[in-house]
Amino acid sequence: MNDLLPFIIAGITSGSIYGLTAMGLVLSYKTSGIFNFAHGAIAAAAAYLFYTLNVEHGIAWPVAALVCVAIGGPLLGLALEFFARLLAEVPPARKVVGTVGLLLAIQGLISVIYGGDLRSTPQFLPTSRFSIGGTQVEYSQLIVVLLSTGAAVGLYLFFRSTRLGVAMRGVVDDPTLLALDATNPVRVRRAAWLISASFAAASGILIAPTLGLEPLLLTLLVVQAFGAAAIGSFSSLPLTFVGGLAVGLLSSLSTKFVLGKSGLSGLPPSIPFLVLFVVLLVMPKGRLVQAGVRARAAVRERSALPRPARLAIGAGGALALLAVPQLVGAKLPVFTNGATFVLIFLSLSLLVWTSGQVSLCHAAFAGVGAAAFGQLTTQLHVPWALALVLAGVVTVPVGAIVAIPAIRLSGLYLALATFGFGILVQRVGYPSSLLYGSGGTRAVPRPGISWLSSDTGFYYVVLAVAALACLLVWAVYHSRLGLLLRGLADSPLALSTMGTTINVTRVLVFCLSAFLAGVAGGLFGAAVGNIGGFGFGPFESLTWLTVLAVAGTSQFGAAFVAAGLLAVAPAYYPSGWNEYQTLAFGVIALIVALQLPQRYDLRGRVARAARGSAQRREASPLRARPALEGVQV
Amino acid sequence: MTDTQTLNPSDLTDAGPAGLTVEDLTIRYGGNVAVSGFSLAGPLGWVTGLIGPNGAGKTTTFNACSGLLRPSAGRVSLFGADVTNLAPPARARLGLGRTFQRMELFDSLTVAQNVRLGREAALAGCNPLRQLISTAADRRAIAAAVAEAIELCGIGDMAGLRAGSLSTGQRRLVELARALAGDFRFLLLDEPSSGLDKAETAVFGSILRRVVEERGSGILLVEHDMDLVMRVCDYIYVLDFGQPIFDGTPVEVRRSPVVRAAYLGSEAADV
Structure with a gap:
C-alpha cells in the first residue's frame, strides 16, 4: 500500500484540478447548451497571464491570481456568453466548429505572444513538506486539493440554495418560462459563463507549475476534463468532480503499473480519453440528452454561379493544376x-x-x-x-x-x-x-x-x-x-x-x-x-x-x-506571417460558425451600399446636366 | 379500462382489412402514466381519428405506433403482424408512414428531393449495397411515385424550391407528399392541418379522402381542427389524460356528453 501512496496523492492533486475544470465546463454546457472545446484554452491563457504578472513583472502571486481569476476569467466569460448565444441557433456541427475555432484562436494568440516553446513556471505555493504514512506531501498539493474542493462545494451549495443558482437550473429546462418569471435568461447564462471561465482560469494557474507552460500541452491537457465530465454524464456537478478525481487517480496509478513496460507508456496520459470514449459507449442513451434547444438546420446556400461559369472555373483550375x-x-x-x-x-x-x-x-x-x-x-x-x-x-x-x-x-x-x-x-x-x-x-x-x-x-x-x-x-x-x-x-x-x-x-x-x-x-x-x-x-x-x-x-x-x-498559401506568405496562421484560422472559423455575415446581412449591405452610391451618382448634378441640356435643345 | 369503450378492435374487422391495431397500450414516463390501456383499430380504407385535449397522449401513442417509443405494456400490430419489437425503419418498410407535429422536412433539399426520399428511404432499407446504388427498376418506381404524389398534393410549382424556404402551409403539403410517395399502406398524420388556413385545410381534407378511397390506404389522424376531423374521419377515438373515454362514428362522438365535457365543449353542438 505504501508504495502506492505517492501515486494516490499525486492522483488526487491533479484529479481535483481536473474536477474543477470539468465542473466549469459542465456548468456552461448545462446552462447554454454550448459545449466549450476552448475551455482548456482559457485555462492556458490564464496560466500565461499569471506567468507574465507573477514571474516577469514580479507581482505577488495572490494579486496576480486574483487578476486572472476575478478579472481575466470573467471578461472572457462575457465574450463567451455572447458567442454561445449566437451559436445556440446553429446546427450541431457548426457549434463544434465555433468553439474549436475559438480554441485555435486563443492558442494561436498565445503562440504569437509567447512563442510555442515549453517554459517552466516555478511553484508559487509553499513547497515545504509534511509526511502522511511515510510519504512526503508538499503543502502546495494540499492547498491545491483544498482550493479545488472548496470551489466545488461552494458551487454546489450556490446551485442548491441561491436564487441565481436555482434560476441556472431553470434556464436549462425552459428559458422562456424563466423569462416569464421575470428572470432574464441571458443574465443567468452570463453568470454561468463567468463562473465557468473563472474556474477554467483557476485550474490553468494551479496546474501550470506541474505541467509547464506550453500552449498546446495546456490546451489539450486541461481537456482531460472531458473524461471527468463524461462520468458526470455532462450534467451532474458533484459526479463531475468525483469523475475528475477518478480520472486523476486512474492516470496516476496506471503510471505505476506501466513502469518498465515500454509498449504501454502511452497509456497513462490517455486514460482520460479512454474514460471518455468508453463512458460515451456504455452510458445509457437516455442520460446523454443534448442540452439546449434544437436548431433548425441552416439552409445551405446554393452556389451563386451559373453552371457554365462553374464549368469554366473548373476547367481553368484543372489546366492551372496541370501547369x-x-x-x-x-x-x-x-x-x-x-x-x-x-x-x-x-x-x-x-x-x-x-x-x-x-x-x-x-x-x-x-x-x-x-x-x-x-x-x-x-x-x-x-x-x-x-x-x-x-x-x-x-x-x-x-x-x-x-x-x-x-x-x-x-x-x-x-x-x-x-x-x-x-x-x-x-x-x-x-x-x-x-x-x-x-x-x-x-x-x-x-x-x-x-x-x-x-x-x-x-x-x-x-x-x-x-x-x-x-x-x-x-x-x-x-x-x-x-x-x-x-x-x-x-x-x-x-x-x-x-x-x-x-x-x-x-x-x-x-x-x-x-x-x-x-x-x-x-x-x-x-x-x-x-x-x-x-x-x-x-x-x-x-x-x-x-x-x-x-x-x-x-x-x-x-x-x-x-x-x-x-x-x-503558407509557402507564399511574407516571412513572419506564418505564426499568425492558427490565430487567423481560428478567428475566421469562429466568425463563420457564428454566421456573422448572414446575421448582419453583409452581402446585402454591400449590395445596397453599391446600389446606393450608384443612385447618388445618378442623382448628382454632374450627371443630371446632359439631360437638362437635352431638354434645352 | 373504462366501460365507456364500446368497441373492441376485433369488432371492427368487418370495416376493412386490418391496418394498424393497438391493444392495451400503456406508456409510462418514469412515474407518469402518459397512456393507459388504450386499444385502437385503424382498418385499411378508413380515416380513423384520434382526438383529445393537449397532453391526452395522442403523440405518445403515435410514437409508440411508429416505434420511437417502447410501450411499457401492450401490443402494436401492422396488417395483422405483431411489430411491437420492431425498430422504426423496419415498421416503415412494412408499410407504415408518418408525419410529425413539428415538421421534419429535409430543409436543405428541394421539394422534389424531399418527396423522392419518401420512396427512396425505404428502398435503401438496411442493406449497405442497396443504400449505395439504386436499380433501374427502383428509379422507374421512384419517378412514378414522386410524380403522382406531387400531382396529388398540387405542389408541382414548388418542386425546385428548397423545403427550408417554404411557408408552414406549403411545408405541411410537402410532408404529406413525401409520405404519399412512400410505399406506405398506413399513414400516421400528426396534426397535419395546424398552421394551414381554411382553404388549405379543405384541400388537405379532400386529398386524405382521395388517398383512402383510391389507394385503399388506412390513415390514423391526430387533429385539433374539428371541422376537418368530422368531415374526413370514418371512426374516432377520444383520449383524455391518457385514458380512452369514447369511440364511435363522427355523429356519435359529437353527441356524446362524455366527449363534450372533456374536450369539445359547447361549440360541438354548432359543428
Whole structure:
C-alpha cells in the first residue's frame, strides 16, 4: 500500500484540478447548451497571464491570481456568453466548429505572444513538506486539493440554495418560462459563463507549475476534463468532480503499473480519453440528452454561379493544376502536399457537411493509412498502386470503429468520442509496432517507375489520385447514398421513420471517409519518404476541421480552397506571417460558425451600399446636366 | 379500462382489412402514466381519428405506433403482424408512414428531393449495397411515385424550391407528399392541418379522402381542427389524460356528453 501512496496523492492533486475544470465546463454546457472545446484554452491563457504578472513583472502571486481569476476569467466569460448565444441557433456541427475555432484562436494568440516553446513556471505555493504514512506531501498539493474542493462545494451549495443558482437550473429546462418569471435568461447564462471561465482560469494557474507552460500541452491537457465530465454524464456537478478525481487517480496509478513496460507508456496520459470514449459507449442513451434547444438546420446556400461559369472555373483550375510544375519551380513539393490535402478535405467535407457528422479524428485515419502503406510497400512488397488502394482499405475498419459511437451518439457527443479516439490512436496506436513502432517512423517509397518518382512525376501521380477521388465523391454525392446522407444531415428522425436504417448509412459514410483519408495518408508518406505519427495528431484534426469551415461548405470548391489555404498559401506568405496562421484560422472559423455575415446581412449591405452610391451618382448634378441640356435643345 | 369503450378492435374487422391495431397500450414516463390501456383499430380504407385535449397522449401513442417509443405494456400490430419489437425503419418498410407535429422536412433539399426520399428511404432499407446504388427498376418506381404524389398534393410549382424556404402551409403539403410517395399502406398524420388556413385545410381534407378511397390506404389522424376531423374521419377515438373515454362514428362522438365535457365543449353542438 505504501508504495502506492505517492501515486494516490499525486492522483488526487491533479484529479481535483481536473474536477474543477470539468465542473466549469459542465456548468456552461448545462446552462447554454454550448459545449466549450476552448475551455482548456482559457485555462492556458490564464496560466500565461499569471506567468507574465507573477514571474516577469514580479507581482505577488495572490494579486496576480486574483487578476486572472476575478478579472481575466470573467471578461472572457462575457465574450463567451455572447458567442454561445449566437451559436445556440446553429446546427450541431457548426457549434463544434465555433468553439474549436475559438480554441485555435486563443492558442494561436498565445503562440504569437509567447512563442510555442515549453517554459517552466516555478511553484508559487509553499513547497515545504509534511509526511502522511511515510510519504512526503508538499503543502502546495494540499492547498491545491483544498482550493479545488472548496470551489466545488461552494458551487454546489450556490446551485442548491441561491436564487441565481436555482434560476441556472431553470434556464436549462425552459428559458422562456424563466423569462416569464421575470428572470432574464441571458443574465443567468452570463453568470454561468463567468463562473465557468473563472474556474477554467483557476485550474490553468494551479496546474501550470506541474505541467509547464506550453500552449498546446495546456490546451489539450486541461481537456482531460472531458473524461471527468463524461462520468458526470455532462450534467451532474458533484459526479463531475468525483469523475475528475477518478480520472486523476486512474492516470496516476496506471503510471505505476506501466513502469518498465515500454509498449504501454502511452497509456497513462490517455486514460482520460479512454474514460471518455468508453463512458460515451456504455452510458445509457437516455442520460446523454443534448442540452439546449434544437436548431433548425441552416439552409445551405446554393452556389451563386451559373453552371457554365462553374464549368469554366473548373476547367481553368484543372489546366492551372496541370501547369503547376512548369510555373512554381522549387515550391513544387508544397503543391504535391496541397493536392494530397484535397483528398483529406473531400473526405472530411463528405462527413461533416454532407452527412452532418463531425469527426475530430481525421488525422488518425491518415496516420493509420500512412503506416499501412509503408508496411504494405516495404515489408510485404505489394505493388505501389495496389498498396495505395489497400492502405485505404486497411483504414476502413478504423472508420467503422469510430462509427460505433456514431450509431449511439450524434452531434456533440460524437465529436467528443472521435476526439478521444484520435488522442488514443496518437498516444497508444502510433508507438505500437502495428503502426510506427518505437522508432516512430516508417519508410514509404514513391512509385517504382523512375519518372513517376521524380518530384514532377510524383506531383502528377498525386494529382491523378485527387482527380479520381473527386470523381468518386461526385458519384457518391449524386448516388442514392448521397441523397440519404443529405437527408441524414437535416433530419435523421424523418429518414429513419421512412425506412432507412440510418446506422448503416452512418457506418458507410465513415468507412468511405476513412478510406479516402487513408489513401491520403499513404500519399503524405510517399511524398516525404519517411513518415511518423507526428503530423497526424489530434491538433491536426482540429485544425483540418477549422480550415474546412473557413473554406466554405461547397462539396468540391471547399476541398480545393481548404487545401490551398492550409498547404500551399503558407509557402507564399511574407516571412513572419506564418505564426499568425492558427490565430487567423481560428478567428475566421469562429466568425463563420457564428454566421456573422448572414446575421448582419453583409452581402446585402454591400449590395445596397453599391446600389446606393450608384443612385447618388445618378442623382448628382454632374450627371443630371446632359439631360437638362437635352431638354434645352 | 373504462366501460365507456364500446368497441373492441376485433369488432371492427368487418370495416376493412386490418391496418394498424393497438391493444392495451400503456406508456409510462418514469412515474407518469402518459397512456393507459388504450386499444385502437385503424382498418385499411378508413380515416380513423384520434382526438383529445393537449397532453391526452395522442403523440405518445403515435410514437409508440411508429416505434420511437417502447410501450411499457401492450401490443402494436401492422396488417395483422405483431411489430411491437420492431425498430422504426423496419415498421416503415412494412408499410407504415408518418408525419410529425413539428415538421421534419429535409430543409436543405428541394421539394422534389424531399418527396423522392419518401420512396427512396425505404428502398435503401438496411442493406449497405442497396443504400449505395439504386436499380433501374427502383428509379422507374421512384419517378412514378414522386410524380403522382406531387400531382396529388398540387405542389408541382414548388418542386425546385428548397423545403427550408417554404411557408408552414406549403411545408405541411410537402410532408404529406413525401409520405404519399412512400410505399406506405398506413399513414400516421400528426396534426397535419395546424398552421394551414381554411382553404388549405379543405384541400388537405379532400386529398386524405382521395388517398383512402383510391389507394385503399388506412390513415390514423391526430387533429385539433374539428371541422376537418368530422368531415374526413370514418371512426374516432377520444383520449383524455391518457385514458380512452369514447369511440364511435363522427355523429356519435359529437353527441356524446362524455366527449363534450372533456374536450369539445359547447361549440360541438354548432359543428
